[in-house]
Amino acid sequence: MTAEMFKENITSRDNPLVRQLKQLCDSRADRYEQQAFVTEGIKLCSEAASAGLVKVLLATDAAIKKYSEELAAIAANCGRNIVISESIAAKISDVKSPQGVFCLCDMLDNRNFADKIDYMDHNGKYVLLCSLQDPGNIGTIIRCCDAFGVTAVVLTKDCPDIYSPKLLRSTMGSLFHLPVMIGGEGEEVVCGLRDAGIKLYAAALSDNSIPLGRVNFEKGSAVVIGNEGKGLPQKIIELCHETVKIEMRGRAESLNAAAAASILTYKLMEER
């Protein structure tokens, strides 16, 4: 693919489309109002294109040279291809050294947990993230859940937006691979999963927590993970069937949240 195959060209940083992209990157409200979001980088843009979500592809001359094959594949699946200047790429970008590739994408899918609860796989394995605060942690956990074949991930509504640039980036495209659903408050989601017959394991360091090595996660179960600093509220722990803890033998008081979630997810999906 060469720059000549791109039909349009934008050079002004004040172009309305550039302003729209910048706003979609910065504002959750704008994303949901327009039901659209922006992907950045060749990997994420390619994944969004494979998922059929790309409306507009934008790339710098340098990116078109470097990623000509991948960009041709994305362009084949979207209506508009636009060459942009490096200065526009720097304006939209969320990173220090932008690759110069962006896509304007549709939120085509309905990710509302309440709408999906009746159609859940009762033999599935689920990960529920309650009130996490770091987008990078959530992205890393979604990537793990994808890697291990988790049926679906559910986030409470107070988690960072899954379409924020940082969260999208840390998923490495996994957001487009498995259902990631947005629920209401923690208690609401936990009760929803309970009523659907899912066995819930709260990750918490309580006195009566079962050591992870002794848990045999049956079909139809979920791990419930809490906030990085505060963990799970007592009320949520009580609504779960069991409490599970990762065995700690050393002097560290806690694990990094994404590290803990990775281990829990690995064990949730481990075949015995």
Added chain:
Amino acid sequence: MTAEMFKENITSRDNPLVRQLKQLCDSRADRYEQQAFVTEGIKLCSEAASAGLVKVLLATDAAIKKYSEELAAIAANCGRNIVISESIAAKISDVKSPQGVFCLCDMLDNRNFADKIDYMDHNGKYVLLCSLQDPGNIGTIIRCCDAFGVTAVVLTKDCPDIYSPKLLRSTMGSLFHLPVMIGGEGEEVVCGLRDAGIKLYAAALSDNSIPLGRVNFEKGSAVVIGNEGKGLPQKIIELCHETVKIEMRGRAESLNAAAAASILTYKLMEER
């Protein structure tokens, strides 16, 4: 502890001690030349004090109010306590919202792998990090190794410096809890561990890799983890006794390096 109990006061951003601290934060060469490093934040400073490494404690008025008890404990273990201005804290700090607590610390310990190899516990469990590049990943892995009771962590010499502010921060103090040693090139360290009778498991997605769930890590074994993007060089893999992989069932092509290392470390230390 109150500000009056602090013997000294620095208000100039050009004070030689302030300049020295800033340089130690920014320059690996300066740290090793002076055999000193800087910790930031109440948690990390407290951990460094417990390890007996603190020479000078610096804190802002706001920090002295907020962390009076913890600061008293640190001050009891070090020679100089200095009140600094917010503007100096901002100058030294590596983060957006500094807590206003810093310690100038001695590198008291010898972390040279070659000097330790003859004294290794042949029944220990080790984690070897080869050519990793992200300080945050390394810190998270060291924190995991601490949590699970790994005997020691060894880094090849091309990894980021363990005393860099970002790496220190992500260890949450675990660097002071377990031996973290610095080796030479990857092959050199791998051969050193082999010769010491340690069984080496290379983490790599080769065709003949053993799935992690089927590995029973015996006493006297080590997991060898490679670079975030490139993984382990073939030569290192061949020098190891076994190759192990984390089973992937979904569509993600790879795991985040720290997530993968957490799972490997958990399994390395799992009691059976």
